[in-house]
Amino acid sequence: MAEVVKVQDLVENTRLEVVAGSEYLDRVITTGDISRPGLEMTGYFSYYAPNRVQLLGITEISFSKRMSHDELLMIARKMASEETPAFVVSTGLNVPDEFIQAAEEAKIPILGTKLTSSRILANMTYFLGGKLAQRQSVHGVLVDIYGLGVLITGDSGVGKSETALELVRRGHRLVADDRVDIYQQDEERLVGEAPAILNHLMEIRGVGIIDVMNLYGAGAVRSHATISMNLHLETWTPEAKFDRLGNAGDVLSIFGVDIPRFAVPVRTGRNLAIIIEAAAMNFRAKSMGYDAMKKFDNNLNKLIAENSEN
Template sequence: MANHVTVQELVDKVRLKVLQGNDYLNRTITTSDISRPALEFAGYFKHYPAMRIQLLGITEISFSKDLTHDQMTEYMTRMCTPQTPCFVISTNLPIPAELKQAAEDAKIPILGTHLTSSQILSNMTSYLLGRLAPRKSLHGVLVDISGVGVLITGDSGVGKSETALELVRRGHRLVADDRVEVYARDEQTLVGTAPAILQHLMEIRGIGIIDVSTLHGTGAIMPEDNINLIVHLETWTPDVKFDRLGDRGDNQTIQGVIVPKVSVPVKTGRNLAIIIESAAMNYRAETMGYDATKTFDENLNRLIKQNSARDSKEQGK
């Protein structure tokens, strides 16, 4: 988990302009919440969220013009605390003179953008949520299969990396091998990425470490991906019953996000890459409203009714 982001990183990733305070871009941001000052412009600071980025847009700047110079000087000075990471001004608006002086005195940078307040708020929140969200490290391999993020799990030595390598050879993309760092972007979206030390790398028993981007090109890798489906590889044994119809609806909850899960038995002669590829395509079909299991049940019920009607007809002769 990254417990902070520097203002410099925010400038680079969200494409903000530094209007003032180039020497203070090492200040840290510790929360993804962003404040749009309102009550502060009326002198109410009892619950001022000082540690948040302070975003000023058309509404805030327009209101500030109705304040006196002394009021603005007081309010801007009180907003510039040691915890305040930076100010962001949207829509290419000018910096109020009082804020310019107060921020310089407090060594707080002021950033700007041509985007509206709503647009830049969305961009900054999305970036900060991804960087500051709590992360969990999972043992597995994450592969993007035609737009479906598949997390392959299973015991060590079951064949996860070898299967992922075959999927890469079939045109799919590797995100992470062995360790997957996961975080919840929101209540319904789980994202996985590789630890920095393992990016683009895979460990294949008998060969060692290979660089996927070198061997298969940059089109064979992704920096991160949503985790849409979990495929658990499990060594086949006669006493274990595996789902044959796909109607159990297994799920796994990770970081508060529910992810569909299927278990695939590993047995000599099975092509796991093709099986996992089919599982991903089946997941995509289900999200588009097609349920193969439901179709099978309907066909079976129709056949039973037809046979029942035929038997009744024959008995009536």
């Protein structure tokens, strides 16, 4: 489920300052879309989206200077709907008195920033997109390995947390243990983070709950990470069949985004931390254009060609 975001949260995370209406910062934002009300300034309200944050830039403010007091106040009052979370004025521009009056009447805060419209628009869209996105909770562990978000899944008791702890000891960073909240950042990226109640915490059977940040330092944790791959730990049995070459093409699909998925057999004596670390490095190498499987094929073809000549 998406989080509840208030205007106060927007102020604290996107370099905004309160110009007026500081007592109304508890208004709730329900959508990550931001409006640039250029047409509305001319009186066209047929497709006005009142539930969006309204961003006024150089175009809107300069146009307002051409309007009479009564015209601008009428437009401002139409824009100041009960659903409107806030007005934002960019580029350090002065807010027209008419907007201040209309916002005060509707109990809407007015926010300002010295950033340009495009920059503050990007900041607000990124923040609200992450906070308001639909979330799916996955049982597993998320670790940042060499900058790659590796989602480790598997049956309960298979050793996910213990493996993650060893990875932390090897210098990698924990994002979430036991439960990973995943949301879609855009059409190609999934981001995972820990639920607030489990932030920086890890459960190790026989030991209990440990605070990774307290034990290993701030460099051992991350607040969130883009998920690059999924390693699924499976108990090794004689009947089980695993892809030995790592090119099966399995995926984990969440919100329509496919994440490469690899099954890793778990057996006594296998150092899973080193195996997962190697899998992450190999995946990174592939993304940079180097494929060990292709090299193996080339070597095999070369050997076959040499034997054919003899």
